Amino acid sequence: MNYNLDHLSELESESIFIIREAFAQFENPCILFSGGKDSIVTTHLALKAFYPAKLPFPLVHIDTGHNFKETLDFRDALVKENGARLIVGSVQKSIDDGKVAEETGVNASRNKLQTTTLLDTIEEGQFDACLGGARRDEEKARAKERFFSHRDDFGQWDPKNQRPELWNILNGRKKMGENFRVFPISNWTEMDIWQYIKREQIALPSLYFAHERDVLERHGVLLGYDKNVHTLREGDKVEKRMIRFRTIGDISITGASESTADDLDKIIAEVAAARVTERSGRADDKRSDSAMEDRKKEGYF
Amino acid sequence: MDLLRFSTAGSVDDGKSTLIGRLLYDSKTIFEDQLESIEGASNKKGLDHVDLSLLTDGLRDEREQGITIDVAYRYFATPKRKFIIADTPGHIQYTRNMVTGASTSNLALILIDARKGILEQTKRHSFIASLLQIKHIIVCVNKMDLVDYGEETFEEIKAAYIDFASKLDVEDIRFIPISALKGDNVVDKGDKMDWYSGGSLLNTLEEIYISSDRNLIDCRFPVQNVIRPHSDEYHDYRGYAGRVESGVFKVGDEVMTLPTGFTSKIKTINCGKADVAEAFPPMSVCMTLEDDIDTSRGDMIVRVKNQPEATQDLDVMLCWLGDNKLVVGKKYIIRHTSNEARTIIKEIQYKVDINTLHRLKEDKNIAMNDISRVTLRTTKPLLVDSYKNNKSTGSFIIVDEGDFNTVAAGMII
Ligand SMILES: Nc1nc2c(ncn2[C@@H]2O[C@H](COP(=O)(O)OP(=O)(O)O)[C@@H](O)[C@H]2O)c(=O)[nH]1
Numbered sequence: 066m067n068y069n070l071d072h073l074s075e076l077e078s079e080s081i082f083i084i085r086e087a088f089a090q091f092e093n094p095c096i097l098f099s100g101g102k103d104s105i106v107t108t109h110l111a112l113k114a115f116y117p118a119k120l121p122f123p124l125v126h127i128d129t130g131h132n133f134k135e136t137l138d139f140r141d142a143l144v145k146e147n148g149a150r151l152i153v154g155s156v157q158k159s160i161d162d163g164k165v166a167e168e169t170g171v172n173a174s175r176n177k178l179q180t181t182t183l184l185d186t187i188e189e190g191q192f193d194a195c196l197g198g199a200r201r202d203e204e205k206a207r208a209k210e211r212f213f214s215h216r217d218d219f220g221q222w223d224p225k226n227q228r229p230e231l232w233n234i235l236n237g238r239k240k241m242g243e244n245f246r247v248f249p250i251s252n253w254t255e256m257d258i259w260q261y262i263k264r265e266q267i268a269l270p271s272l273y274f275a276h277e278r279d280v281l282e283r284h285g286v287l288l289g290y291d292k293n294v295h296t297l298r299e300g301d302k303v304e305k306r307m308i309r310f311r312t313i314g315d316i317s318i319t320g321a322s323e324s325t326a327d328d329l330d331k332i333i334a335e336v337a338a339a340r341v342t343e344r345s346g347r348a349d350d351k352r353s354d355s356a357m358e359d360r361k362k363e364g365y366f
Numbered sequence: 367m368d369l370l371r372f373s374t375a376g377s378v379d380d381g382k383s384t385l386i387g388r389l390l391y392d393s394k395t396i397f398e399d400q401l402e403s404i405e406g407a408s409n410k411k412g413l414d415h416v417d418l419s420l421l422t423d424g425l426r427d428e429r430e431q432g433i434t435i436d437v438a439y440r441y442f443a444t445p446k447r448k449f450i451i452a453d454t455p456g457h458i459q460y461t462r463n464m465v466t467g468a469s470t471s472n473l474a475l476i477l478i479d480a481r482k483g484i485l486e487q488t489k490r491h492s493f494i495a496s497l498l499q500i501k502h503i504i505v506c507v508n509k510m511d512l513v514d515y516g517e518e519t520f521e522e523i524k525a526a527y528i529d530f531a532s533k534l535d536v537e538d539i540r541f542i543p544i545s546a547l548k549g550d551n552v553v554d555k556g557d558k559m560d561w562y563s564g565g566s567l568l569n570t571l572e573e574i575y576i577s578s579d580r581n582l583i584d585c586r587f588p589v590q591n592v593i594r595p596h597s598d599e600y601h602d603y604r605g606y607a608g609r610v611e612s613g614v615f616k617v618g619d620e621v622m623t624l625p626t627g628f629t630s631k632i633k634t635i636n637c638g639k640a641d642v643a644e645a646f647p648p649m650s651v652c653m654t655l656e657d658d659i660d661t662s663r664g665d666m667i668v669r670v671k672n673q674p675e676a677t678q679d680l681d682v683m684l685c686w687l688g689d690n691k692l693v694v695g696k697k698y699i700i701r702h703t704s705n706e707a708r709t710i711i712k713e714i715q716y717k718v719d720i721n722t723l724h725r726l727k728e729d730k731n732i733a734m735n736d737i738s739r740v741t742l743r744t745t746k747p748l749l750v751d752s753y754k755n756n757k758s759t760g761s762f763i764i765v766d767e768g769d770f771n772t773v774a775a776g777m778i779i
Pocket of ligand 1: 376377378379380381382383384385508509510511512544545546547548
């Protein structure tokens, strides 16, 4: 025995360690579940961390009302299979309550509105820590994110005022009203995620695999067309193409890419050869070079 | 494939961002959209080449100030290894970030500008790497293109560094002459420095044998959580969840739980649904014992004949990270493994001048970025080893009781 762990096992072990610390240090943690592969992997790791006990915290899903049906079906099946608790925060409700105003225009998106619903759901559920599937390699502003990321009592992130994290000692002490975001898979890359999904045979929504779908092309981004979400304007053309999604979020903004990768091996080969980052399919990051950082400061995870 | 974690440090303008940008670029970790975005930004700045350093400049504040202000983590992989870079800034006031980045690294990469040679900050970085017990240092002498790729310049810097490093505790130091801007000896060797017979930087990073930082002898398993399923199927299951920090635990091993001192045998070890026969660092597992023992978070499972020291008095090296100065006699929180206690700093022995490595016995004024040797007294015994023998049970952090910020990092002597 040489007692060496391969990189996936080492990352897995680190993530499980962090999830267990979150459970021990916080009174009422939850998992922010988006239905995307990163939050699915995070949930898988959390199940592993506490096995044979059940998942000791609920899944919180912020429903923009513009979700793919495949995502919702997948979410409900996962919850049922694991006897987990699900809490849904509704953006539609935030709109109906007058807390936020729906964006208008052809590029309208509910992505920004999510932040308010999320912060309200956190407050209502009195969650003092939200585990999320964000990774540092995803986006520039995330490269400095901590495992335990401190938020002030408005849920805001102050990049200059983060606690240093040394060795693997995590400090989740907080004052009343403050809370934490916890990022157990910070150190994973997109490739690690896919390799791990394959190794652990983790089920994913069918959206990730190549399939034929009606799409709409805008600013070079292919959107999965939904007549209830997208307002067509002149010149817009809806056509059937063979595509798959590299990330899954709100229908209005989640970009697809043309692909024939219909199984994990083909996806891994595609990721290895990919020349654009997965977030580039997201129209929300295109708003400006610092778009993500601005949303993070407001409390977006 | 295994994982190598390394930290980078250099003074401002030594070329660190350019070097990391090049490693990412040449290892094809940079995607087209990222490249487009930095090409745009380079144009805006009026540059005629693509400024690779922009790739690693994360936050807007930094971009505006044109400096890196915090530890940022970067990832790249080659077919041989996966790498995690803790990219730490080279500012005088940011020693704390360097300590943070170094705390999880197997290797430190130190940059020196060939025109400037060894600076105070070079010494500071090297000392911190040594203090944090990083066993491998790669010194990159950068901007060789600006000194005509001269062997003599390189050799002079190398000799001076070796002389200085004799005072440090580092096992393995290597030197590579590079040009981060032009790419010589970064990924490929290039044809400008035939006098240099070693490998390129990337090649060295891929091949270097990381004498394991892991201690496989002293069994230490700090309990993070107790797992009680409360289900019919696992009615009597009582598992101890944690990560093996050192040593190898096997099913059937006789173990002791501390501080209670009960002994028992390991009944099962599982990782999720999979049972395993043995667990070694850094595996996160769940263990059950033959006997029903009252053990909870903060306790430690060890071997009967190999125990850590249980003590309330600690002799430590301390890196101060907080905005407020250290106050002798004030109560702080100390976090060590999965345990927590309160502590007071009893006495400051000396402060280290990290440029000269001199001990300043009279200077008892400890502020952010200072490194000192102090004695602590805790409210309850902690289960400790020396940091040199065991990074996990030899390290701790100090937390302020008022705002709960992490104000210091400590290593037990
Ligand atoms: N000629 C030359 N210039 C370099 C080299 N490496 C970096 N530079 C330049 O030195 C300046 C500072 O580099 P940067 O990477 O921003 O330094 P940092 O502050 O250490 O991150 C920039 O103008 C770079 O283009 C090199 O190998 N040769």
